[in-house]
Amino acid sequence: MENLHSLVGRTVDVARGSGYSVQQVRDLERDGVLPPADRTGGGHRVYRQIHLRSALAYRALAAGAGPVEAKRILRAVHAGERGRALALLDAVHADLHTERVDLELAMAAAAAISTEPIGEVRGSDAMSIAELAVALGIPTSTLRHWDATGLAVPDRTSTGARHYSPAQVRDARIVHQLRRAGYRIPRLRAVLPELRRADRSEDLREALSARDTAITARSLALLDAAAALTELIRPTAS
Numbered sequence: 001m002e003n004l005h006s007l008v009g010r011t012v013d014v015a016r017g018s019g020y021s022v023q024q025v026r027d028l029e030r031d032g033v034l035p036p037a038d039r040t041g042g043g044h045r046v047y048r049q050i051h052l053r054s055a056l057a058y059r060a061l062a063a064g065a066g067p068v069e070a071k072r073i074l075r076a077v078h079a080g081e082r083g084r085a086l087a088l089l090d091a092v093h094a095d096l097h098t099e100r101v102d103l104e105l106a107m108a109a110a111a112a113i114s115t116e117p118i119g120e121v122r123g124s125d126a127m128s129i130a131e132l133a134v135a136l137g138i139p140t141s142t143l144r145h146w147d148a149t150g151l152a153v154p155d156r157t158s159t160g161a162r163h164y165s166p167a168q169v170r171d172a173r174i175v176h177q178l179r180r181a182g183y184r185i186p187r188l189r190a191v192l193p194e195l196r197r198a199d200r201s202e203d204l205r206e207a208l209s210a211r212d213t214a215i216t217a218r219s220l221a222l223l224d225a226a227a228a229l230t231e232l233i234r235p236t237a238s
Contacts, residue, residue: 004050004231011037014047018055025055032075033058053228054078060225064218065092077232085233093222100215105187106194107208109178127169129154129162136176143172149185151175151192171196 008014014034015022028034029045034054037045054074061070069092076085133140146152147162152172154162164172174195178188194208 004048004053006049008047008049008052011045011047014052014055017052018059020055020059025051028055028058031071032078033071034074035078050232053231057225057228057232060221060228064096064221064225073229074232077229082233085229089229096215096218096222102190102194103208103211103215105183106191107212109183109191109195110205110208126166127164129164132164132169132172136172138176146172146175149189151185151188 008017011022011025014020014025018025020028025034029037029051034047034051037047037051040046054077058070058074061073064070065073069088073085073088073092076082076088127135129140129143133143143152143154143162147154152164152168152175154164154168157163171192174192175188178191183191194211
């Protein structure tokens with residue numbers, strides 16, 4: 001491994017090695033992503049391997065965790081706060097894991113409702129709570145519980161009676177299918193926002209596939225970041 005204090009050169013050399021522009025390298029130094037550069041007698045910046053490695057680590061971290069978290073992690077590294085930097089990185093991995101679990105749930109949920117296309121709701125499908133309960137074959141108390149837990153929330157008439165618009169009927173149908181598939185209410189809360197965003201089952205599958213691709217890309221970016229971060233963090237170990 002090349003010594004972190006070995007010379008790289010000018011700002012342009014770090015830019016070429018990291019894929020950033022000269023101005024972006026200066027901005028990263030200003031933001032604490034890179035440690036302060038040395039200066040020549042004439043005031044010109046002199047960069048070393050630690051600056052290049054930091055820029056490369058930031059590029060990968062920003063792709064995997066977002067620029068805000070990437071900056072926090074690298075600032076902690078350069079402040080000598082190794083434990084905090086690792087804790088922040090652990091939190092990023094934990095959040096990504098949660099996203100992946102929720103995605104897997106959403107994919108399974110999409111398969112569970114595939115027998116009833118979720119886009120086939122007409123304007124005439126607006127229903128009272130009694131009508132919807134009959135249509136789904138469930139008691140009205142179940143619909144009231146879904147309302148109370150935020151799963152399928154209807155409008156209210158002037159007298160306070162529940163009235164389900166076509167979109168709300170659609171929500172109730174989705175919840176009904178997923179409950180039959182064994183989903184508990186806490187898990188339903190995790191997957192319903194994804195299911196509601198698509199107008200058709202095909203749209204939903206495409207959206208979930210795109211999200212899967214994005215999560216995989218972020219995971220791979222964090223793997224790339226790990227190598228550069230190891231070089232930056234381990235030399236500070238006692």
